[in-house]
Amino acid sequence: PASRKTPPADKKSFTAARRGTETILVVDDEEVVAKVCKEMLESLGYHVYLAGSGQEALAVYMEKCRKIDLIILDMILPGISGSDTYDRLREINPEVKVLLSSGYSVEGQATKILERGCQGFIQKPVRMNSLAQKVREILEPS
Known part of the structure; x- marks a missing residue:
């Protein structure tokens, strides 16, 4: 009988093409979420x-x-909302690249x-392979 389990992906080859050396600002008020995202990146x-x-x-x-x-920007933030933060970032730099992050749907x-x-x-919760792929899609648009 066929197993329902998916074989483990070879992380090294799967994420190799999705690696980068750029600098990313992670904006999230949940410290644990921010730290995990930072470690993955x-x-x-x-x-x-x-x-x-x-x-x-x-x-x-600034x-x-x-x-x-x-910038990976959480939607729900204390004080200035993710939406307002996005607008202000665009005022500083109209070309700013932003990846929204939320536990809610799109x-x-x-x-x-x-x-x-x-x-x-x-x-959220963000998976490493999804994060790697989304980041590369934004940094290297086709």
């Missing part, structure tokens, strides 16, 4: 900054915008932000 070769709020994200981006290639607020030019959406 660093294991793929990226340099990572963390911000725990929209306000902090704007401050980090200081390091020339170094930051992509419907609603996320769709509105995507319509305003945001490059992508990833649903």
Whole structure:
């Protein structure tokens, strides 16, 4: 009988093409989520900054915008919302690349932000292979 189990993927070959050296700002108020995302990205070769709020994200981006290639932005943040943070980032740099992140579906607020030019959406909990693929899709559009 055929097994229903999926054979384990060869992580090395699967993620090899999705590695990078760019710098990413992860914006998430859940410290554990932010740290796990940072660890995943660093294991793929990226340099990572963390911000725990929209306000902090704007401050980090203002200081390091020339170094930051992509922002992974949580939708639900204390203080300034993910939506408002996105708009303010676009005021600083209209070409900013942003990947929205949320535990909610892409419907609603996320769709509105995507319509305003945001490059992508990833649903939490984030899996390493999905994250690696989405990041490369945004950093290397075809």
